[in-house]
Amino acid sequence: MTLMIQPVILCGGAGTRLWPESRGDRAKQFLSLTGGQSLFRQTVQRTPAGPDFLPPVILCGDAHVAAVREQMDGREAALLVEPMPRNTAAAIALAVAQADANTLLLVMPSDHVIADIPAFHAAIAKGVRLAQHDWLVTFGIAPSRPETGFGYIADGAPLGAADEDGGFAVDRFIEKPPLADAEAMLAAGGYSWNAGIFLFRAARMRDAMLTHCRAIFEAADRAVAAGMRDGDALYADAIQFEAAPSDSIDYAVMEKDDRVAVVPVSMGWSDLGSWHMIHALGDQDADGNAVAGDVFLHDSHGNLVRAGGKRVSLVGMENVAVIVDGDDILVMPLARSQDVRAAAKARE
Amino acid sequence: MTLMIQPVILCGGAGTRLWPESRGDRAKQFLSLTGGQSLFRQTVQRTPAGPDFLPPVILCGDAHVAAVREQMDGREAALLVEPMPRNTAAAIALAVAQADANTLLLVMPSDHVIADIPAFHAAIAKGVRLAQHDWLVTFGIAPSRPETGFGYIADGAPLGAADEDGGFAVDRFIEKPPLADAEAMLAAGGYSWNAGIFLFRAARMRDAMLTHCRAIFEAADRAVAAGMRDGDALYADAIQFEAAPSDSIDYAVMEKDDRVAVVPVSMGWSDLGSWHMIHALGDQDADGNAVAGDVFLHDSHGNLVRAGGKRVSLVGMENVAVIVDGDDILVMPLARSQDVRAAAKARE
Numbered sequence: 001m002t003l004m005i006q007p008v009i010l011c012g013g014a015g016t017r018l019w020p021e022s023r024g025d026r027a028k029q030f031l032s033l034t035g036g037q038s039l040f041r042q043t044v045q046r047t048p049a050g051p052d053f054l055p056p057v058i059l060c061g062d063a064h065v066a067a068v069r070e071q072m073d074g075r076e077a078a079l080l081v082e083p084m085p086r087n088t089a090a091a092i093a094l095a096v097a098q099a100d101a102n103t104l105l106l107v108m109p110s111d112h113v114i115a116d117i118p119a120f121h122a123a124i125a126k127g128v129r130l131a132q133h134d135w136l137v138t139f140g141i142a143p144s145r146p147e148t149g150f151g152y153i154a155d156g157a158p159l160g161a162a163d164e165d166g167g168f169a170v171d172r173f174i175e176k177p178p179l180a181d182a183e184a185m186l187a188a189g190g191y192s193w194n195a196g197i198f199l200f201r202a203a204r205m206r207d208a209m210l211t212h213c214r215a216i217f218e219a220a221d222r223a224v225a226a227g228m229r230d231g232d233a234l235y236a237d238a239i240q241f242e243a244a245p246s247d248s249i250d251y252a253v254m255e256k257d258d259r260v261a262v263v264p265v266s267m268g269w270s271d272l273g274s275w276h277m278i279h280a281l282g283d284q285d286a287d288g289n290a291v292a293g294d295v296f297l298h299d300s301h302g303n304l305v306r307a308g309g310k311r312v313s314l315v316g317m318e319n320v321a322v323i324v325d326g327d328d329i330l331v332m333p334l335a336r337s338q339d340v341r342a343a344a345k346a347r348e
Numbered sequence: 349m350t351l352m353i354q355p356v357i358l359c360g361g362a363g364t365r366l367w368p369e370s371r372g373d374r375a376k377q378f379l380s381l382t383g384g385q386s387l388f389r390q391t392v393q394r395t396p397a398g399p400d401f402l403p404p405v406i407l408c409g410d411a412h413v414a415a416v417r418e419q420m421d422g423r424e425a426a427l428l429v430e431p432m433p434r435n436t437a438a439a440i441a442l443a444v445a446q447a448d449a450n451t452l453l454l455v456m457p458s459d460h461v462i463a464d465i466p467a468f469h470a471a472i473a474k475g476v477r478l479a480q481h482d483w484l485v486t487f488g489i490a491p492s493r494p495e496t497g498f499g500y501i502a503d504g505a506p507l508g509a510a511d512e513d514g515g516f517a518v519d520r521f522i523e524k525p526p527l528a529d530a531e532a533m534l535a536a537g538g539y540s541w542n543a544g545i546f547l548f549r550a551a552r553m554r555d556a557m558l559t560h561c562r563a564i565f566e567a568a569d570r571a572v573a574a575g576m577r578d579g580d581a582l583y584a585d586a587i588q589f590e591a592a593p594s595d596s597i598d599y600a601v602m603e604k605d606d607r608v609a610v611v612p613v614s615m616g617w618s619d620l621g622s623w624h625m626i627h628a629l630g631d632q633d634a635d636g637n638a639v640a641g642d643v644f645l646h647d648s649h650g651n652l653v654r655a656g657g658k659r660v661s662l663v664g665m666e667n668v669a670v671i672v673d674g675d676d677i678l679v680m681p682l683a684r685s686q687d688v689r690a691a692a693k694a695r696e
Binding site: 020296298307309310311312313315316317320322324327328329330331332335336339340342343346 | 368
């Protein structure tokens with residue numbers, strides 16, 4: 001059979017951890033957060049292309065169709081529009097339902113950074129060999145710190161030929177760990193971060209979903225069948241899709257299946273999941289300040305300032321985020337970045 | 349002779365220590381900083397009136413004529429317009445030059461807070477008796493803390509009848525002291541803060557100026573003579589006034605004259621000279637936050653937030669000022685309030 005790989009870009013996230021810039025129809029993935037192009041554009045550009053690759057499927061909500069079309073910059077793509085958010089299992093089920101049985105689906109979030117694209121592509125090549133043998137493949141990020149904000153994957157038996165680094169059967173998935181556990185896993189080795197990048201044969205995932213989360217797959221399958229096509233976009237049927245239980249692909253399938261593989265990869269990955277991370281990965285001046293826009297700093301160090309078209313002046317400030325977006329101004333210590341949701345919730 | 353007292357309200361200050369709200373044609377004195385009326389309106393309203401008092405003379409710059417007219421709220425006043433700022437000695441010289449010789453001039457800044465107005469008026473009554481005997485009278489604020497941001501006045505010999513609290517001859521003026529000196533003066537007693545409120549007979553000040561700073565008085569006198577009247581306003585002549593050396597009334601006259609009196613007064617005075625002071629005197633919630641406008645606070649304490657029509661959200665912040673005005677956003681620790689000029693200078 002001819003090998004065909006279908007990239008699937010998950011674009012449904014709201015990204016409230018980066019409020020106020022990320023919200024409503026301007027979700028995190030469409031923003032320029034690290035000085036260059038938006039995360040979505042970066043994702044599209046690093047998506048493998050070539051004779052084995054179909055144009056990508058973009059899974060997104062109705063509110064983001066315009067942003068997706070604009071940021072595809074004329075590239076060929078198929079839009080698969082979710083009538084409402086139903087988490088990653090149902091989103092991926094939509095992609096599975098419309099795919100040819102033997103197509104390999106390469107599922108990727110649209111809001112991450114990957115610095116080493118050759119390493120990413122090499123990992124995909126390894127994953128393809130496993131997916132062709134009906135493994136559900138996940139890509140594991142080699143951890144660089146005892147991060148407590150991610151789930152972890154424990155390597156099991158090595159796969160592939162004895163002389164190659166061909167990935168591992170997954171021993172188990174570990175939920176966001178306490179710090180002590182994260183430190184122990186980092187020290188022990190054999191663990192990686194779950195980055196939400198997956199590769200699998202469509203029919204294999206269909207079967208897995210019918211086994212592990214039948215209601216999700218059937219709702220998505222019906223939503224595609226009853227969907228409305230509009231040019232390059234397929235709008236999944238709202239009544240059918242609404243019936244899909246909301247669950248993550250990890251809970252609904254990956255943690256339940258017994259033929260899941262992990263391909264560990266070191267590729268300069270970040271989920272840019274907080275303003276703290278944006279600061280850490282941003283271009284910092286000699287005083288550790290990362291700024292965007294019209295910012296005046298006096299005796300200030302280690303700050304993230306995004307002026308959003310306004311004029312921001314800091315005097316004597318240390319290690320805070322000042323994020324301006326429209327009429328919203330957020331001020332918080334960078335170390336409190338996880339608590340931004342309190343403000344986002346109150347304001348949105 | 350009939351006693352006539354002419355209030356003179358000095359309105360020429362720029363108030364850059366309260367940038368960004370105070371700037372350009374919206375100087376500090378015209379802002380509502382403590383929740384109620386502007387400092388200028390408060391000054392006008394507490395200015396004594398009655399058969400002995402003439403309508404006030406308002407000394408202001410060209411940029412502030414409109415604000416003064418608006419905030420006089422229809423009260424009678426004479427505007428004396430400075431073509432350019434030349435500090436307090438030249439401003440007061442303008443008022444002296446246009447006054448009748450025997451009128452007492454009561455000179456007051458327009459950007460201070462006085463909580464106890466009866467105490468203020470009682471002090472004026474004491475001062476009147478001294479000014480009638482050709483003392484240059486200054487009102488000294490009983491110090492409540494070892495403030496290093498003000499000049500001090502040392503009491504000399506007591507004046508007035510033995511059985512009354514009639515003020516003191518000034519022993520000497522002390523420039524903004526180091527903390528140790530401020531603490532020593534507070535502990536010793538007999539010192540007060542120089543608040544820039546003065547009372548004197550016009551001819552007495554004219555003579556003092558001709559002795560101590562002749563160039564300033566002569567330039568101001570010519571500027572009044574060549575000035576242009578427009579309704580209630582006298583626009584001092586620019587070419588003449590420009591020749592006046594720029595000096596404070598303290599340096600130019602008070603510190604040099606040998607017949608200067610101080611009337612100590614405790615009247616809930618504040619110069620609201622910094623955002624720190626605005627916070628200290630503002631209405632604070634149970635967490636010590638003083639806010640104006642649309643402000644969301646999460647786990648934040650001791651902050652001053654003025655939203656300026658925008659929406660400000662603080663998460664986990666302590667003891668900072670966030671001041672929004674138009675497109676300008678200032679963020680600094682309240683303890684660094686004196687350094688706001690760095691930002692004001694860079695931005696204006």
